[in-house]
Amino acid sequence: MFKGYNLKRYRKYVLPLVILILVTEGASIVCKADFTSLEQGLLKGVSFIGFMFPPDWSAFGEMVQPAFQSIVIAFLGTVFGTLLAIVFALFAASNITNKWVRNITRFFIGLERSLPEIIIVLLLIAAFGLGPMAGILTLTLGCIGMIGKLLADVIEELDPVMMESMASVGANKLQVIIFGVLPQIMPNLISYTLFRFEINIRLSVILGAVGAGGIGYELDYSFGMLQYHRAFTALLVIIAMIFGTEHLSQRLRNKIKMEGALK
Amino acid sequence: MIEVKNLTKVLPNGRKLLDGISFKVKKGEFVGILGPSGAGKTLTLRCLNGLLKPDSGEVIIDDELGIKHDICKVNKRELRHIRQRIGVIFQGYHLVKRLTALENVMIGRLGQINTFRSIIYGFTDEEAAEALKALEQVKIADLAGSKTGNLSGGEMQRVAIARAIFQSPTLLIADEPISNLDPSNAKTIMKLIRPLSEKIPVVGVFHQPEMTARYCSRVIAIKDGKVFYDGDPKLSNKKLAEIYGDELNLIEEREHMYMPNN
Numbered sequence: 220m221f222k223g224y225n226l227k228r229y230r231k232y233v234l235p236l237v238i239l240i241l242v243t244e245g246a247s248i249v250c251k252a253d254f255t256s257l258e259q260g261l262l263k264g265v266s267f268i269g270f271m272f273p274p275d276w277s278a279f280g281e282m283v284q285p286a287f288q289s290i291v292i293a294f295l296g297t298v299f300g301t302l303l304a305i306v307f308a309l310f311a312a313s314n315i316t317n318k319w320v321r322n323i324t325r326f327f328i329g330l331e332r333s334l335p336e337i338i339i340v341l342l343l344i345a346a347f348g349l350g351p352m353a354g355i356l357t358l359t360l361g362c363i364g365m366i367g368k369l370l371a372d373v374i375e376e377l378d379p380v381m382m383e384s385m386a387s388v389g390a391n392k393l394q395v396i397i398f399g400v401l402p403q404i405m406p407n408l409i410s411y412t413l414f415r416f417e418i419n420i421r422l423s424v425i426l427g428a429v430g431a432g433g434i435g436y437e438l439d440y441s442f443g444m445l446q447y448h449r450a451f452t453a454l455l456v457i458i459a460m461i462f463g464t465e466h467l468s469q470r471l472r473n474k475i476k477m478e479g480a481l482k
Numbered sequence: 483m484i485e486v487k488n489l490t491k492v493l494p495n496g497r498k499l500l501d502g503i504s505f506k507v508k509k510g511e512f513v514g515i516l517g518p519s520g521a522g523k524t525l526t527l528r529c530l531n532g533l534l535k536p537d538s539g540e541v542i543i544d545d546e547l548g549i550k551h552d553i554c555k556v557n558k559r560e561l562r563h564i565r566q567r568i569g570v571i572f573q574g575y576h577l578v579k580r581l582t583a584l585e586n587v588m589i590g591r592l593g594q595i596n597t598f599r600s601i602i603y604g605f606t607d608e609e610a611a612e613a614l615k616a617l618e619q620v621k622i623a624d625l626a627g628s629k630t631g632n633l634s635g636g637e638m639q640r641v642a643i644a645r646a647i648f649q650s651p652t653l654l655i656a657d658e659p660i661s662n663l664d665p666s667n668a669k670t671i672m673k674l675i676r677p678l679s680e681k682i683p684v685v686g687v688f689h690q691p692e693m694t695a696r697y698c699s700r701v702i703a704i705k706d707g708k709v710f711y712d713g714d715p716k717l718s719n720k721k722l723a724e725i726y727g728d729e730l731n732l733i734e735e736r737e738h739m740y741m742p743n744n
Contacts, residue, residue: 388591
């Protein structure tokens with residue numbers, strides 16, 4: 220009755236394991252990965268942190284304004300992006316628009332998501348020049364790609380009888396959206412927006428390093444100028460900033476989860 | 483008044499879902515539509531407010547001014563206009579669950595107010611007072627501010643009735659309004675719907691012959707897409723057997739459930 224409860228049952232894993240090992244070995248040869256340098260690199264990394272220590276607190280004053288700018292970039296990108304994402308999500312939901320509009324909108328949303336933010340920001344810097352504008356627009360687009368997709372799926376799963384019953388009192392599409400769709404998707408909308416805000420805070424730091432303003436630029440600049448103690452200060456400010464916003468957004472989301480327990 | 487003439491609906495494979503359904507319901511009548519599953523009851527009902535277009539036939543409805551419309555032939559705009567005055571109670575829970583009971587009642591008039599005003603949630607105080615009165619009429623005025631999703635099934639159906647009342651409809655249709663309710667709630671809902679038929683025609687699809695016998699003024703039985711019986715709501719067991727065929731056992735089982743004293 221209980222057959223195969225011995226070592227023999229691992230037989231089927233042997234061949235896949237051998238193949239995996241061979242492929243990994245082959246791949247590391249192809250890309251010239253040298254694992255002997257791992258130990259050396261680790262030691263170098265640790266000594267580098269020691270090198271950066273202690274942070275240069277005199278530079279802290281100069282960090283406050285760029286950090287604030289990073290947060291503002293993330294905030295504006297999230298606000299604009301979410302508002303636009305609602306519109307895109309409505310157009311991308313099959314129970315609101317027709318099949319053609321839905322598929323075309325979904326194609327553009329998908330296209331946006333297939334491009335990494337770092338590439339989008341480089342294109343936008345070419346168009347709008349260095350500065351926060353390129354950063355804000357990049358985050359806006361990112362919001363549309365993520366929140367637009369998630370919300371569209373939520374809208375498509377709304378109760379069809381609910382929508383039908385609103386249409387059957389003579390309400391038009393806009394009224395169905397405002398009184399039926401929006402109230403029902405509100406908990407999801409808020410939770411996605413807060414989640415995306417966390418992502419945008421982190422992204423705004425990275426985008427800053429390539430020239431979209433904010434604290435990321437300070438970090439990049441300090442490294443470039445070999446001012447490691449100053450770079451360490453920037454790093455600590457960034458970590459505090461990300462921890463702070465994540466904590467805040469997590470608390471808000473828990474609160475909403477409790478209130479939104481009914482669906 | 484509502485008049486249905488010769489409704490037909492045929493599937494592409496030739497199967498006739500509706501096969502020449504005709505009836506007339508005047509004000510003062512509470513008509514219960516009975517029939518086995520798949521007979522075409524709900525389909526007929528969906529034709530009454532234009533949710534479904536029949537292949538042929540007419541559905542003549544008076545609007546609030548007494549003008550006759552054929553709901554199968556009107557354009558989108560006119561359809562929306564006629565629907566403003568058709569109260570609908572669906573099976574189960576069709577309300578917007580995250581809005582309050584009062585807001586759900588107000589949705590009943592969405593079609594009647596201007597789009598711009600509705601977008602800014604601009605209901606007047608009089609409209610709110612009237613909506614509250616509709617909730618009073620179904621005896622749940624104290625729940626006006628509760629989120630609809632927190633209400634019980636019976637309470638939700640009462641909100642749905644209040645919404646239909648608030649519409650000041652010229653016709654009320656109900657699609658299995660008591661199917662998901664326990665016996666005592668089902669009776670309450672029937673008692674709330676019946677007086678509405680004094681002013682307007684009421685047409686409902688039901689699965690409970692014992693309830694239609696008790697509360698409806700007339701019964702129409704639909705079988706295989708045709709009107710099989712039209713008349714007195716009190717049906718003999720023989721007639722019920724003819725209408726339901728093999729499904730009758732199920733109905734009888736439920737009848738026991740509805741009459742625990744017997």
